[in-house]
Amino acid sequence: MKIAIANDHAAVALKNEIKQMLEEQGMEVINFGTDTNDSCDYPDFGSKCARAVANHEADYGIVICGTGIGISIACNKIKGIRCALCKDVTDARLTREHNDANILSMGARTTGPETAKDIVNTFLNTPFSEGANHKRRIAKIKDLES
Numbered sequence: 001m002k003i004a005i006a007n008d009h010a011a012v013a014l015k016n017e018i019k020q021m022l023e024e025q026g027m028e029v030i031n032f033g034t035d036t037n038d039s040c041d042y043p044d045f046g047s048k049c050a051r052a053v054a055n056h057e058a059d060y061g062i063v064i065c066g067t068g069i070g071i072s073i074a075c076n077k078i079k080g081i082r083c084a085l086c087k088d089v090t091d092a093r094l095t096r097e098h099n100d101a102n103i104l105s106m107g108a109r110t111t112g113p114e115t116a117k118d119i120v121n122t123f124l125n126t127p128f129s130e131g132a133n134h135k136r137r138i139a140k141i142k143d144l145e146s
């Protein structure tokens with residue numbers, strides 16, 4: 001599985017922990033940065049991850065900023081992206097099952113590293129339910145893009 005990852009200055013350490021975990025699991029991680037603690041703007045990095053997922057260069061994306069809010073808003077501006085901010089494993093499971101989310105967003109200042117790793121594993125290992133009701137709603141979200 002190929003995972004695109006991006007973050008702002010608030011989330012370099014957590015990004016590195018998650019990247020290492022995924023690589024130890026044999027996944028390919030495309031890192032869009034940032035990789036320094038210098039203040040930066042999360043849309044610059046989140047959009048790179050979102051474009052990689054939208055263009056099918058990666059299977060899923062993971063984005064992290066201080067709260068996970070700003071970077072998720074930015075990712076959701078890219079056509080084809082369904083980016084979900086998850087604070088626990090239930091959010092992660094349900095957004096895969098119900099929304100077929102293709103990018104996971106988390107907050108490095110609001111979610112601890114162990115919880116974040118559990119969220120990532122749940123997100124990446126939960127399939128979309130394929131339910132007709134959920135497909136219909138996702139189609140309506142897609143209609144909003146045009």
Ligand code: RB5
Pocket residue numbers: 008010042065066067068069070071
């Ligand atoms: C950066 O200070 C902070 O605003 C950002 O990481 C994020 O929390 C925005 O939503």
